Amino acid sequence: MGLAIEGVGVTAGGRTILQNVTARIAPGTLVAVIGPNGAGKSTLVKAMSGERRPAVGRVRLHGDDVSALAPAELAMQRAVLPQATSIAFPFTVFEIVGLGLRQRAGVDAAMRRLEVRRALAAVDLEGFGERLYQRLSGGEQQRVQLARVLCQIGKPVADDRAKLLILDEPTSSLDVRHQIAVLSIARRFADEGGLAVAVLHDLNLAVGFSDRLMVLEGGRLVADGKPEELLEGPMLAETFGTRMVVIKPPGWARPAVLPDLPRLDPQPR
Amino acid sequence: MSALSGTPAMNRAPGERSLVQAAALALLAFGVLATAVLAIGTGPSALSPSRVIGILAAGPKSAAFPLGEVVIVWQIRLPRAIMAALIGAMLALGGAVMQGLFRNPLADPAILGVSNGAALGAVSMIVLGGGALAPVTAILGSYALPLAAFAGALTATLILYAIATREGLTSVATMLLAGIALAAFAAALMGYLAFLSDDTQLRDITFWNLGGLGGVTWEKVVISGPIMLVVLASAPMLARGLDALVLGEAEAFHMGLRVERLKRLAILLVAAATGLAVAVSGTIGFVGIVVPHLLRLAVGADHRFLLPASCLGGALLLLVADIGARLLVAPAELPIGIITAAIGAPFFLWLLMRRRDFEGF
Numbered sequence: 001m002g003l004a005i006e007g008v009g010v011t012a013g014g015r016t017i018l019q020n021v022t023a024r025i026a027p028g029t030l031v032a033v034i035g036p037n038g039a040g041k042s043t044l045v046k047a048m049s050g051e052r053r054p055a056v057g058r059v060r061l062h063g064d065d066v067s068a069l070a071p072a073e074l075a076m077q078r079a080v081l082p083q084a085t086s087i088a089f090p091f092t093v094f095e096i097v098g099l100g101l102r103q104r105a106g107v108d109a110a111m112r113r114l115e116v117r118r119a120l121a122a123v124d125l126e127g128f129g130e131r132l133y134q135r136l137s138g139g140e141q142q143r144v145q146l147a148r149v150l151c152q153i154g155k156p157v158a159d160d161r162a163k164l165l166i167l168d169e170p171t172s173s174l175d176v177r178h179q180i181a182v183l184s185i186a187r188r189f190a191d192e193g194g195l196a197v198a199v200l201h202d203l204n205l206a207v208g209f210s211d212r213l214m215v216l217e218g219g220r221l222v223a224d225g226k227p228e229e230l231l232e233g234p235m236l237a238e239t240f241g242t243r244m245v246v247i248k249p250p251g252w253a254r255p256a257v258l259p260d261l262p263r264l265d266p267q268p269r
Numbered sequence: 270m271s272a273l274s275g276t277p278a279m280n281r282a283p284g285e286r287s288l289v290q291a292a293a294l295a296l297l298a299f300g301v302l303a304t305a306v307l308a309i310g311t312g313p314s315a316l317s318p319s320r321v322i323g324i325l326a327a328g329p330k331s332a333a334f335p336l337g338e339v340v341i342v343w344q345i346r347l348p349r350a351i352m353a354a355l356i357g358a359m360l361a362l363g364g365a366v367m368q369g370l371f372r373n374p375l376a377d378p379a380i381l382g383v384s385n386g387a388a389l390g391a392v393s394m395i396v397l398g399g400g401a402l403a404p405v406t407a408i409l410g411s412y413a414l415p416l417a418a419f420a421g422a423l424t425a426t427l428i429l430y431a432i433a434t435r436e437g438l439t440s441v442a443t444m445l446l447a448g449i450a451l452a453a454f455a456a457a458l459m460g461y462l463a464f465l466s467d468d469t470q471l472r473d474i475t476f477w478n479l480g481g482l483g484g485v486t487w488e489k490v491v492i493s494g495p496i497m498l499v500v501l502a503s504a505p506m507l508a509r510g511l512d513a514l515v516l517g518e519a520e521a522f523h524m525g526l527r528v529e530r531l532k533r534l535a536i537l538l539v540a541a542a543t544g545l546a547v548a549v550s551g552t553i554g555f556v557g558i559v560v561p562h563l564l565r566l567a568v569g570a571d572h573r574f575l576l577p578a579s580c581l582g583g584a585l586l587l588l589v590a591d592i593g594a595r596l597l598v599a600p601a602e603l604p605i606g607i608i609t610a611a612i613g614a615p616f617f618l619w620l621l622m623r624r625r626d627f628e629g630f
């Protein structure tokens with residue numbers, strides 16, 4: 001049960017962009033996928049979501065090969081927040097979020113309103129329903145998309161099967177408070193029995209919220225384990241090619257990571 | 270939840286536009302019927318709306334009205350009005366679906382060469398139907414022309430889609446440039462065919478290029494009308510898919526859509542709508558871009574609303590244009606394509622000027 005990534009390799013344009021990735025994710029887990037730009041993080045979550053069929057290996061969700069499932073069936077078990085979404089037509093926020101409910105059977109008008117309102121409240125966008133999506137700020141748009149994804153996925157578990165929530169850089173445009181709010185949603189999704197995968201660039205958010213880190217570099221899974229354990233060695237610093245300081249502020253549950261910044265003192269003339 | 274009780278109107282969530290949209294649909298439907306009555310009353314012998322309604326209500330064989338008026342209404346102007354409405358619906362629907370497919374409000378069959386592709390198909394049939402394509406004409410009879418137009422439109426749409434869209438992303442610049450090239454190429458081939466044609470054929474070809482409803486008879490309505498109705502009836506199938514596609518191909522897949530199937534259906538529908546319209550009335554521009562765009566701005570972009578509303582809006586616009594075509598130079602008649610271009614082209618320019626409102630691609 002859960003999500004099984006079995007020897008997955010992906011090629012694009014004649015290049016191997018993901019190679020032999022194997023991992024198992026149990027229900028109730030929030031996994032953070034981290035790694036440098038171009039490491040293959042988006043590619044990996046695309047393989048997990050069934051959007052990209054691997055050249056070798058496969059991904060199974062509760063035993064079913066995700067690239068073999070019908071799109072409609074898959075859509076009831078997993079939802080995806082893409083890295084960026086732009087639209088060319090004047091849709092309201094309510095309409096965009098409501099799109100997430102279209103696949104779910106038996107959602108009547110009253111229920112749709114309730115669910116959309118709940119989802120908008122969850123991403124701190126109450127009262128944004130009638131605004132045009134195109135006129136929102138980047139961070140607001142990102143939260144609208146998250147609300148749509150939450151509408152699509154619904155409860156974390158249905159019929160004893162954990163659902164899969166995939167978030168590709170869900171915090172990239174958000175301010176600090178909303179970064180925390182959004183990852184708290186993913187955390188709660190996992191705590192209630194769901195499977196959550198988030199691609200993150202902020203190591204502190206990754207360490208602070210996830211049960212497990214998957215570290216990608218050059219299309220390979222170079223480390224996979226508990227955040228505290230991975231922070232101990234030089235592995236992260238080597239992967240990102242920058243020195244880091246790990247600190248444990250008193251009273252904090254988890255350590256924090258500080259990258260070593262270049263000295264910016266004024267140069268003597 | 271107290272906010273969930275109360276009158277249905279109060280229940281409406283902010284940003285939910287279904288009530289406004291239902292009202293808009295009702296208003297458009299009424300507008301189409303009213304304009305149709307006006308269109309039937311317009312012409313060399315003008316008839317008042319109440320007289321038109323009386324004659325229509327009395328039936329085609331009624332003796333309660335002068336025979337001349339009954340014939341004018343039933344045999345000449347009613348089929349013409351029905352055709353104008355159906356063609357307007359086809360043109361606007363083709364535009365709305367094409368814009369959804371390309372995820373871009375500037376995509377339009379007439380601007381991007383799809384109409385020219387259809388016209389090329391039709392012209393080939395006119396010029397070669399007696400010669401090289403004679404076996405086709407023999408088998409298909411009256412359906413040869415609409416089918417040739419459909420084939421031309423389909424080819425143009427497929428080429429355009431293949432060129433402008435890579436891995437689910439459409440480049441606006443490529444789309445517009447490819448459309449211009451396609452239109453020019455089809456026009457060149459039509460010019461060549463015109464060169465080969467005799468005088469009668471040449472007159473027919475000129476008619477395609479300007480667009481007109483002059484020759485509409487019941488026979489044409491009976492041949493094309495039912496197919497047009499099938500196209501109209503199949504449009505709602507696409508609505509949910511096109512809504513999901515607004516967010517992008519990957520997102521549509523994530524939300525459970527069979528994206529490839531959806532795109533194939535959309536391409537077929539654009540080609541069928543454009544081909545059918547062109548086969549009857551020649552190329553009529555700008556309906557496909559003006560109508561959906563105005564509706565989106567005024568009442569919303571949700572395709573479950575936009576597709577039926579575009580059909581009604583297109584019907585309304587073409588009926589109005591047809592009235593104008595017959596009034597402006599009465600007793601002669603302008604090709605209707607001149608009227609829609611005169612309204613549509615400035616509108617299109619205005620649209621381009623305010624494009625900075627939209628997301629760049």
Ligand SMILES: Nc1ncnc2c1ncn2[C@@H]1O[C@H](COP(=O)(O)OP(=O)(O)OP(=O)(O)O)[C@@H](O)[C@H]1O
Nearest residue numbers: 012013015017035036037038039040041042043044
């Ligand atoms: N369709 C494609 N064709 C060719 N190369 C691709 C394609 N998609 C991705 N790549 C390449 O594969 C590599 C991994 O891409 P991916 O988007 O998975 O990176 P990422 O880890 O998500 O990076 P980022 O942190 O910048 O989002 C990159 O070098 C990218 O250029």
Ligand SMILES: [Mg+2]
Nearest residue numbers: 041042043083
């Ligand atoms: Mg990425």
